[in-house]
Amino acid sequence: MPAPRLLSGDMMSAIAEMTETVPDVGPSAFVQFERDFAARRRAARINWALGSALFFGLFIATAWIGDFFKITQVSLPDGSRAWRWIIGAGLPRLGEYVEKTLPVLRWESLGADFAEWFWRWKIWLKLLIETVLIAFMATGIGVVGGFLLSFPASRNLTPNKWVLFITRRLLELARTVPELVWALIFVFAFSVGPMAGVLAIAVHATGALGKLYSEVNENINMAPLEGVKASGGTWFDQIRYGAVPQVLPNIISYTLLRFEINVRSSSIIGYVGAGGLGQEFRTAMSFQEYTDLSALFVIIFATVAMIDYGSEKLRHRLIGMGERT
Amino acid sequence: MSAMLSLSNVSRHFGETKAVDNASLDIAPGQFVGVIGRSGAGKSTMLRLINRLIDPTDGEIRHGDRVVSRLKGKDLRDWRRDCAMIFQQFNLVDRLDVLTNVLIGRLAERGFAASMLMHFTDEERTMAIQALDRLDLVPQALQRAGTLSGGQQQRVAIAKALVQKPKIMLADEPIASLDPANATLVMDGLRAINREDGITVLVNLHTLDTARAYCDRIIAMRDGRVMFDGSAAQLTNDVVRDIYGTEGLNEFNEAVTSTQKVSVSA
Numbered sequence: 001m002p003a004p005r006l007l008s009g010d011m012m013s014a015i016a017e018m019t020e021t022v023p024d025v026g027p028s029a030f031v032q033f034e035r036d037f038a039a040r041r042r043a044a045r046i047n048w049a050l051g052s053a054l055f056f057g058l059f060i061a062t063a064w065i066g067d068f069f070k071i072t073q074v075s076l077p078d079g080s081r082a083w084r085w086i087i088g089a090g091l092p093r094l095g096e097y098v099e100k101t102l103p104v105l106r107w108e109s110l111g112a113d114f115a116e117w118f119w120r121w122k123i124w125l126k127l128l129i130e131t132v133l134i135a136f137m138a139t140g141i142g143v144v145g146g147f148l149l150s151f152p153a154s155r156n157l158t159p160n161k162w163v164l165f166i167t168r169r170l171l172e173l174a175r176t177v178p179e180l181v182w183a184l185i186f187v188f189a190f191s192v193g194p195m196a197g198v199l200a201i202a203v204h205a206t207g208a209l210g211k212l213y214s215e216v217n218e219n220i221n222m223a224p225l226e227g228v229k230a231s232g233g234t235w236f237d238q239i240r241y242g243a244v245p246q247v248l249p250n251i252i253s254y255t256l257l258r259f260e261i262n263v264r265s266s267s268i269i270g271y272v273g274a275g276g277l278g279q280e281f282r283t284a285m286s287f288q289e290y291t292d293l294s295a296l297f298v299i300i301f302a303t304v305a306m307i308d309y310g311s312e313k314l315r316h317r318l319i320g321m322g323e324r325t
Numbered sequence: 326m327s328a329m330l331s332l333s334n335v336s337r338h339f340g341e342t343k344a345v346d347n348a349s350l351d352i353a354p355g356q357f358v359g360v361i362g363r364s365g366a367g368k369s370t371m372l373r374l375i376n377r378l379i380d381p382t383d384g385e386i387r388h389g390d391r392v393v394s395r396l397k398g399k400d401l402r403d404w405r406r407d408c409a410m411i412f413q414q415f416n417l418v419d420r421l422d423v424l425t426n427v428l429i430g431r432l433a434e435r436g437f438a439a440s441m442l443m444h445f446t447d448e449e450r451t452m453a454i455q456a457l458d459r460l461d462l463v464p465q466a467l468q469r470a471g472t473l474s475g476g477q478q479q480r481v482a483i484a485k486a487l488v489q490k491p492k493i494m495l496a497d498e499p500i501a502s503l504d505p506a507n508a509t510l511v512m513d514g515l516r517a518i519n520r521e522d523g524i525t526v527l528v529n530l531h532t533l534d535t536a537r538a539y540c541d542r543i544i545a546m547r548d549g550r551v552m553f554d555g556s557a558a559q560l561t562n563d564v565v566r567d568i569y570g571t572e573g574l575n576e577f578n579e580a581v582t583s584t585q586k587v588s589v590s591a
Contacts, residue, residue, distance in 0.1 A: 223412070223414050223415075223416040224416055224417060224418040224419070226378065226412070226416055227412065227415075227416030227417060227418070227429070227482070227485075228418075228429055228432065229378065229405070230376055230378060230405055230409075230410040230412075230416070231405065231406060231409065231410075231429055231430050231432060231433065231485065231486075231489055232402040232403060232404075232405040232406035232432060232433030232489070233402070233429065233432040233433070233440075234402065234432075234437075234440075236437065236440070236441065237429075237432045237435075237440055240440065240441055240443070241418055241421070241425075241429055241432070241443075242418060245418050245419075245420040245421050246418075246419075246420060248420075
């Protein structure tokens with residue numbers, strides 16, 4: 001459909017005059033475009049080639065330093081020694097280890113065999129509940145901490161650059177120290193037990209969530225905040241009314257995701273005495289109860305899978321709800 | 326209520342560009358003032374300076390005894406409450422309901438805890454509903470603001486401005502994103518507020534015929550300077566040509582920039 005001709009030529013030029021930039025659409029403009037376009041494509045190709053070369057070089061260097069190309073001496077079945085590539089030589093041993101942890105299950109005595117495999121089930125169940133509760137409480141603390149710190153740590157919302165600098169460094173410190181190290185510190189300070197675990201995971205979660213939330217904050221539309229400001233709202237009012245409603249769906253989504261991650265973490269930190277199932281890994285390894293390891297693995301795998309499934313359902317429902325209302 | 330808003334030698338520079346250059350104005354209470362000029366003339370910057378969303382580089386803004394350009398903290402927030410602002414893009418919170426959006430106009434009166442908990446008094450809710458009623462928006466009060474049409478959103482913004490109980494209302498291109506029917510509703514709303522409540526209205530417009538139809542007084546800006554200040558009748562074609570810089574045009578047709586009449590042909 002052709003555009004309706006409502007305007008006379010005079011008026012057209014009047015509009016062109018008012019829009020200030022009068023486009024130059026002669027043949028020279030096309031030639032110029034062709035030249036610019038070719039130049040840009042050339043630049044993109046060169047950048048891509050350089051980037052790929054750099055990446056590949058670094059990859060090889062890393063593998064070299066990490067002993068991926070190491071040749072090691074192995075004993076062959078006939079007793080002689082031979083040189084082999086480390087990965088080829090090590091893979092069978094991995095199988096051996098896994099085989100050791102597998103329980104003996106026979107069809108005739110399946111019930112009894114299972115009972116023997118999960119022989120410490122009463123202790124494990126108690127510790128499993130403890131594990132999930134540690135994750136739950138740590139997520140709660142981490143959400144509050146991360147949420148409050150995420151606003152001063154967002155470039156577009158921070159009251160000034162010093163607050164931005166300090167909160168960002170604080171969040172970095174909280175998340176770059178691994179949970180296991182925090183757990184060691186807190187076990188030293190507050191003695192063995194789940195409290196140390198909760199604190200360890202909470203601190204790490206604060207750092208990780210604060211970073212994620214602040215990235216969400218940096219993508220919001222600033223117009224509503226200006227609207228609040230222009231009505232006489234404080235910085236806190238601008239955040240509460242202008243920013244929070246915009247970021248809430250993403251915050252809920254990231255929080256549920258973090259809960260899943262925290263369940264995994266809380267099942268490990270017991271290794272250093274910070275509560276949960278992790279302590280059983282240590283016990284099993286030191287007593288060489290290899291089948292216990294597989295039993296614990298099954299328990300954690302099932303729990304994590306269940307929580308993943310549940311929180312995914314919940315997340316989708318919340319997102320769906322957000323769109324409907 | 327008889328305080329005069331006056332700008333004396335106000336400038337605002339952004340790097341090398343002088344967005345507002347040595348502007349002096351006196352606006353008496355109760356006036357309906359239109360500000361015209363082409364894009365980039367400094368109209369928006371001037372309104373933002375008055376509301377103190379941005380600070381002047383030079384000069385002084387006063388409202389009666391208040392030296393607006395020097396206010397800080399609570400005094401500054403009280404000033405922003407007293408001179409409500411309406412934006413081209415409405416600047417509502419899409420995900421909050423209309424009622425809460427209107428109640429944002431009461432935030433300057435709220436304490437920290439009440440504000441964070443989104444707690445408002447019954448009186449404030451009554452005020453908000455009455456304001457919405459004036460703009461025929463009570464049925465939409467519990468809808469999310471984002472689900473409303475542009476014209477409705479702009480009227481919500483006016484209701485929010487009303488509950489601030491302002492002395493001055495600034496409107497930055499309030500009808501530039503609206504169709505003619507909604508533009509008329511919004512401009513009529515502003516006129517009603519001006520006449521019934523005696524609130525001074527200062528509105529940026531890019532359509533000359535709207536300015537002529539609604540404004541007691543028209544101020545024209547070009548390159549940050551005030552080029553014309555007078556009544557609609559005084560705004561002759563020569564003056565308009567001068568403001569918009571359309572030298573060499575035989576005839577400047579106001580219909581080109583109009584939002585009032587449209588000819589729709591399929």
